[in-house]
Amino acid sequence: xxxxxxxxxxxxxxxxxxxxxxxxxxxxxxxxxxxxxxxxxxxxxxxxxxxxxxxxxxxxxxxxxxxxxxxxxxxxxxxxxxxxxxxxxxxxxxxxxxx
Numbered sequence: 001x002x003x004x005x006x007x008x009x010x011x012x013x014x015x016x017x018x019x020x021x022x023x024x025x026x027x028x029x030x031x032x033x034x035x036x037x038x039x040x041x042x043x044x045x046x047x048x049x050x051x052x053x054x055x056x057x058x059x060x061x062x063x064x065x066x067x068x069x070x071x072x073x074x075x076x077x078x079x080x081x082x083x084x085x086x087x088x089x090x091x092x093x094x095x096x097x098x099x
């Protein structure tokens with residue numbers, strides 16, 4: 001059986017650090033309930049939350065949008081080898097592609 005090619009996506013959350021813990025808890029809750037969530041790791045600093053996804057099917061975009069809508073003061077930037085997207089207040093606000 002052929003496995004689809006995998007890729008890595010890095011998701012960084014910046015903004016009001018006072019809301020990071022609540023955001024992190026909400027994202028975890030949403031990801032646990034998403035049957036399509038693929039393996040990921042978390043690395044957090046005082047300035048940002050960072051998630052690293054190993055994907056074969058795609059980024060858990062609905063989960064990130066839902067969490068963003070609940071935390072409009074935070075900015076989510078997801079990047080992968082072919083581009084990225086920024087999400088604020090539950091909406092994509094910027095998209096880019098890599099050359």
